[in-house]
Every structure is written in C-alpha cells, then in structure tokens.
C-alpha cells in the first residue's frame with residue numbers, strides 16, 4: 121500500500137466519525153473581537169485570559185526587545201542562546217515562587233509542551249513511578265509515555281484511589297503529576313489534598329498550571345498562591361502563551377531539581393532558546409500581571425464568570441428537555457455540556473452564524489456523550505459581550521427544542 125493511500129484511508133475514517141479538524145485563518149490579532157476567515161467574530165475561545173496579547177505595552181516591549189536583541193537567539197541555551205533577558209525572566213519567576221517553594225529557582229522553555237516533556241522525562245527515570253491524573257493534558261500524557269518510569273493513572277480528583285496507589289508503590293521515587301485547572305472542564309485539582317499525600321508518602325507533586333498562571337491568586341501567581349501552598353515537594357510548570365499573552369513556559373522548583381533539568385532534560389539541551397525579544401517582553405507581561413492592570417482584569421474575569429454562570433443556569437432551567445449541564449468551575453473555562461457530537465457542532469455553527477465563536481469539543485478530547493461548548497472568558501470581555509453570548513445561546517436552545 122502506498123503511504124498516500126494509507127493516510128487517505130485514515131483521513132476518511134476520521135471524516136466518517138465527523139471528527140475532521142480544520143484551521144481557521146485569523147486576519148487580526150487575538151482579542152475578544154477578532155476577524156476570522158474575513159469576518160469579525162466575538163470570541164469565547166482563546167486562552168489569553170487577561171487580554172494581554174492585545175495590550176499595547178506588550179507590543180511595544182516586543183518591538184523594543186527586537187530593536188535591542190534582533191531576531192532569534194541563534195542557539196540552545198547552554199551554547200549561546202541564553203540572554204540577559206532570559207535570565208531576568210527566570211530571576212523574576214524564582215522570586216515569585218520563593219514564598220511557595222523553598223530555595224526556588226526557575227528555568228525557561230519555548231512552550232508548555234516542551235516544559236512538561238522536560239520535567240516528566242528527566243525526573244521520570246527507571247527508579248520512579250509516575251502517578252498521573254486521568255484528565256491530564258495531552259502533553260503530560262505524551263511525556264509520561266516517553267519517560268522510563270512506570271506510569272499509574274488515577275481517576276479524576278480521586279484522593280483515596282491515589283492514596284491506595286501510593287501505598288502500594290515500591291518505587292524509589294514517586295511523582296504525582298496533575299493539571300491545576302483541567303483544560304476542558306475548568307475545575308481545580310484538589311492541590312492541598314494532593315500535596316498532603318505527597319508529604320505522607322514521600323512523593324513529589326508536579327503541577328501544570330497552564331490555565332492558573334496569571335489568572336488565580338491575588339497577584340496572579342496561579343494555583344499555588346490561590347491555595348496558599350508551600351513545600352519543597354512542589355514542581356510547578358507555568359505557561360507564558362496563555363494569560364501572559366506571549367509565548368514560552370517555565371518550571372519553578374527547588375534549585376536542585378532545576379539544576380538537574382539543566383543537566384539532563386534533552387529537549388532543553390538540544391533545542392534553540394526562545395527569541396530574546398520575547399523574553400524582554402515577558403518582563404513587561406509579568407509586571408502587568410502582578411500590577412493593578414492584572415488585578416483589574418482578574419476582578420472583571422470573576423464578575424463575568426458569575427454573570428455567565430447565572431445566565432447559563434437560568435437557560436438550562438428554561439430548557440430542561442435539552443439535557444444541558446454546567447459543571448462547577450470557578451475559572452474562566454466554563455464548559456456547557458450538550459452531550460452529542462452532532463448537537464454540539466450544530467450549536468457551535470448556530471453561534472458562529474450569529475457572529476460568536478465558541479468551540480465545540482468532542483471525543484476523544486472529552487469522554488463520549490459529554491461533547492460540550494468550551495466557553496472561555498477573557499479579562500477584557502464586557503458585560504454586554506456575555507449578554508450577547510447568552511442571548512445567542514437562548515435562541516439556539518429554543519431552535520434545538522423546536523427541532524427535537
């Protein structure tokens with residue numbers, strides 16, 4: 121069989137399940153109002169939770185960084201790619217996490233996917249057992265597959281199942297790995313309980329805070345600040361392409377852990393460092409996150425979350441026959457669970473026809489029968505924006521009820 125025939129057969133099978141994905145072309149920058157395929161839409165789908173991607177100060181800092189540093193970094197960090205701008209970002213983040221991780225040090229990566237691969241494969245050696253939460257992000261799942269460690273999965277947010285698995289473990293080193301905010305459900309991992317188990321069973325807790333960084337905590341430091349956690353056993357992965365509005369990621373952990381990543385993480389050692397201009401702009405982003413602008417955007421997010429949840433719960437109550445559900449989620453990720461794949465795609469299409477973009481999420485990204493609209497809020501959405509979404513959903517719900 122030729123490769124092309126082989127691939128076409130697989131593409132046909134994806135199409136037959138209505139699971140074909142396609143690219144949309146953005147014709148303007150990320151913001152609640154974005155031109156997509158030539159048409160302006162009100163967006164409820166980006167992870168730019170604070171609206172910083174569109175913040176003029178960030179664009180200015182990026183331009184200033186490019187004038188100062190030029191284009192790319194030219195090499196991997198240990199060769200010549202590590203600039204003063206990279207160092208300043210790492211030092212700022214080390215300071216941010218010092219209250220949460222004794223002897224904290226931070227190390228940068230180009231993406232969160234890379235940071236997760238680094239930390240899980242470098243620490244997950246043959247002497248280690250990884251305890252992986254069921255709903256972890258694909259990058260953590262891939263990282264665990266690549267690691268030499270034995271991998272044990274535990275059910276979502278199930279501390280007693282994890283306790284039993286830890287108690288049964290005979291590995292020399294135990295790593296608990298979890299998302300802090302689950303990306304398709306918006307709920308928070310029970311981090312205090314997970315950390316208590318780590319302390320009890322001499323395990324380490326790797327927390328992927330991709331959706332908490334910038335959003336949670338009084339000064340936006342994420343889930344560790346939100347829960348007020350402090351422990352040497354915490355290994356935090358934060359991403360800088362979501363709420364920070366730029367690109368990149370970091371690991372903050374005890375200095376010995378970070379030193380080991382620098383020596384042993386193959387995708388840190390053998391990959392070109394991020395452009396220094398991006399690092400230069402990240403310094404501005406970090407200042408904005410912890411300053412008054414960040415605080416105001418976080419306060420607006422909380423208000424819009426409450427407005428959206430109140431509206432969705434009232435809508436669900438008006439249309440019980442549709443069987444829609446809104447699980448508890450105290451984050452900007454609000455999943456409206458619709459159930460069927462065809463229903464959710466029809467709903468997303470109806471919203472798009474009305475000028476709103478909310479992605480439908482289907483299996484295998486989520487469990488069968490729980491297809492959903494993944495609504496994400498941004499700190500620059502207005503009350504009128506959320507009302508527009510609620511009104512469009514009300515019209516779509518009425519139409520689906522009539523059709524049923």
Ligand SMILES: *Cc1c(COP(=O)(O)O)cnc(C)c1O
Pocket residue numbers: 230231232233234236257259299303328330331359360361368369
């Ligand atoms: C987005 C995401 C990542 C990957 O981060 P990138 O910087 O986009 O590569 C990792 N973990 C979670 C939970 C994410 O949502």
